[in-house]
Amino acid sequence: MLRVLGTIFMSLAAVVVALPIVIVCSAALNGGRTMFFPPQDSTLARFGEFFISEPVWTRALTNSVIVAIGAATLSVLLAWPIAYRLWKTGSRASALLATLGSIPFAVPPIVFGVGLGFFWSFMGGLGTITAGIISHAVLFLALPLVTISIGLQAIDRAYLDAAATMGATETVTFRTIVLPQTLPYTISGFFFALVLSFNEFIVMFFVSASAFATVTLQIFNSLRNGYTPTMAVAAVAFIAVSIAVFSAVARWGDLPRLMGADQSRS
Amino acid sequence: MSVADDLAYGAEKAAVAIAAPKAAVVGRVSLAVHVVLWAAVLAFCLVPLLLVLIISFGHKVEGAGWEWALTLENYKRFFVGANWPAESTSLYLGQLYWSMRYAVSAALLAIVTALPFTYLMTRQSRRAQAVWLVFLLATVSLSEVFSVMGWDIILSNNSGLPMLFAASGLTDWLKETGWFDVLRDWGLANPRNVKFKPSEVATVLTLSYLVWPYAVILLYPALSRLDPSLAEAARTMGAGPWTVARTVILPSVRLPLIGTTLLLFVFLLGAYVAITVFADPSQHTTAVSVYEHVRGSTLNAPFGAAQSVILLVTATAFLLLGQWLTRKAARPS
Numbered sequence: 001m002l003r004v005l006g007t008i009f010m011s012l013a014a015v016v017v018a019l020p021i022v023i024v025c026s027a028a029l030n031g032g033r034t035m036f037f038p039p040q041d042s043t044l045a046r047f048g049e050f051f052i053s054e055p056v057w058t059r060a061l062t063n064s065v066i067v068a069i070g071a072a073t074l075s076v077l078l079a080w081p082i083a084y085r086l087w088k089t090g091s092r093a094s095a096l097l098a099t100l101g102s103i104p105f106a107v108p109p110i111v112f113g114v115g116l117g118f119f120w121s122f123m124g125g126l127g128t129i130t131a132g133i134i135s136h137a138v139l140f141l142a143l144p145l146v147t148i149s150i151g152l153q154a155i156d157r158a159y160l161d162a163a164a165t166m167g168a169t170e171t172v173t174f175r176t177i178v179l180p181q182t183l184p185y186t187i188s189g190f191f192f193a194l195v196l197s198f199n200e201f202i203v204m205f206f207v208s209a210s211a212f213a214t215v216t217l218q219i220f221n222s223l224r225n226g227y228t229p230t231m232a233v234a235a236v237a238f239i240a241v242s243i244a245v246f247s248a249v250a251r252w253g254d255l256p257r258l259m260g261a262d263q264s265r266s
Numbered sequence: 267m268s269v270a271d272d273l274a275y276g277a278e279k280a281a282v283a284i285a286a287p288k289a290a291v292v293g294r295v296s297l298a299v300h301v302v303l304w305a306a307v308l309a310f311c312l313v314p315l316l317l318v319l320i321i322s323f324g325h326k327v328e329g330a331g332w333e334w335a336l337t338l339e340n341y342k343r344f345f346v347g348a349n350w351p352a353e354s355t356s357l358y359l360g361q362l363y364w365s366m367r368y369a370v371s372a373a374l375l376a377i378v379t380a381l382p383f384t385y386l387m388t389r390q391s392r393r394a395q396a397v398w399l400v401f402l403l404a405t406v407s408l409s410e411v412f413s414v415m416g417w418d419i420i421l422s423n424n425s426g427l428p429m430l431f432a433a434s435g436l437t438d439w440l441k442e443t444g445w446f447d448v449l450r451d452w453g454l455a456n457p458r459n460v461k462f463k464p465s466e467v468a469t470v471l472t473l474s475y476l477v478w479p480y481a482v483i484l485l486y487p488a489l490s491r492l493d494p495s496l497a498e499a500a501r502t503m504g505a506g507p508w509t510v511a512r513t514v515i516l517p518s519v520r521l522p523l524i525g526t527t528l529l530l531f532v533f534l535l536g537a538y539v540a541i542t543v544f545a546d547p548s549q550h551t552t553a554v555s556v557y558e559h560v561r562g563s564t565l566n567a568p569f570g571a572a573q574s575v576i577l578l579v580t581a582t583a584f585l586l587l588g589q590w591l592t593r594k595a596a597r598p599s
Binding site: 081100 | 306317408410412415532538570
């Protein structure tokens with residue numbers, strides 16, 4: 001009896017979580033300019049508009065991709081030495097550095113966005129893609145920091161001791177043991193930052209100063225003029241990217257472990 | 267200071283390494299990496315927040331931008347209004363009240379529904395858990411603009427639920443039974459049909475939807491570490507499922523429960539899109555006001571910065587309160 005209730009509850013939750021997404025995605029099939037649900041004169045023409053023919057959207061999509069890949073790469077490159085030093089020395093200074101690096105993710109995004117807006121207007125980078133990339137890299141630095149730290153902690157100390165006994169230098173140990181064993185965690189961190197950067201818009205809104213637009217920004221800007229089915233196409237594309245990325249993380253990395261599951265049970 | 271310690275550590279390493287030329291290069295590189303890391307983190311993580319704090323004391327020049335200053339006028343305007351003591355306004359305090367009201371109700375709604383869900387999820391196989399996690403991560407990372415768009419289509423007056431209500435005769439049924447007047451009192455109906463936009467119910471539901479997957483993800487570690495044998499033992503001794511939930515499961519996840527609720531609350535304080543779409547303008551929040559003042563029509567950056575600081579202080583206060591509660595709860599009574 002209770003089992004049945006539990007299953008019903010879980011299915012209901014899944015339906016509620018999926019419902020608005022399904023509705024937005026199906027609205028992408030609308031033939032006209034207005035969003036209808038269920039869609040009227042279904043067509044795939046909107047997909048062509050979004051990906052190929054409408055310059056507003058293709059430019060926004062290019063910006064989104066550049067920012068997401070740039071920011072994710074930069075945040076991993078920044079996170080690696082911080083996480084590595086914390087793991088290697090465990091010193092209070094490196095712990096402080098890691099904490100400072102996680103602050104942007106912890107404060108309400110609108111506050112950090114306002115701050116970055118001020119920051120870039122003083123530095124002269126306001127409205128440039130580079131400023132956008134750096135801003136997102138800093139905002140999501142906490143994600144690769146956490147996943148790489150989890151990966152480093154998962155390394156069996158016995159390997160390191162063995163390497164040290166055999167006279168391996170720090171560089172050799174790093175290249176032959178640390179790097180390969182933490183690679184899945186690094187990639188996971190990269191993808192977490194990538195997907196979140198792809199979907200973020202409030203910080204980007206303050207940093208871009210309307211000089212360029214990412215897809216989410218473009219949608220946000222057109223909110224007042226009402227929705228068009230082309231926006232729904234963006235939603236389809238974004239959810240597809242998210243599912244693909246997280247499935248890849250689940251397939252090649254240990255997703256339950258990354259999310260903090262107990263290791264002793266399976 | 268610890269920064270100095272860290273730099274000293276690098277320098278020391280470099281000094282020791284001078285004996286061996288090759289190692290000296292490594293040491294110098296390590297020192298350089300060090301300095302760059304600290305500089306980058308301080309510049310990009312801390313300076314923007316400091317700028318917000320400093321500019322919040324700035325002075326707005328009428329008809330122009332703003333200038334550096336050390337005035338409390340922006341804070342005065344927030345708490346009692348710009349023309350105090352001649353007249354006072356609680357407009358901005360009211361917005362902070364709505365920020366907290368939405369955040370508290372949405373966080374509680376999310377946590378109450380996410381707790382049983384997460385518990386059931388952790389009892390499934392590891393494979394099933396991974397599938398659920400992919401699904402939840404995909405929805406949680408989906409931009410706020412898309413989920414709000416979805417709920418907007420579902421709840422808007424010309425399509426979605428209100429139309430379904432009218433078409434299915436549910437509206438007429440509500441009118442006959444008298445529930446319609448109750449809904450009107452709650453602001454959920456206009457004279458002709460039910461309406462969910464704008465309304466507090468729609469706002470809280472959407473906000474709660476936005477953080478619900480976060481709630482599951484944050485509760486997941488604690489619940490997956492829960493020893494199933496405890497619950498089984500309680501069941502064998504004849505405790506009903508509700509007793510088990512109340513006396514075994516809830517107490518053991520009390521701390522993560524408090525922590526998660528607070529994190530959701532802090533996250534919701536900054537919510538923007540859902541509020542502008544679903545809330546009545548008289549019930550808008552501080553986050554909306556920050557946006558209006560920094561980038562919107564009024565262009566008063568110092569006042570926007572002051573409101574950001576107040577938002578941040580509120581968030582920090584609640585986090586500290588949570589830490590204090592956690593420490594108190596952790597102490598054996």
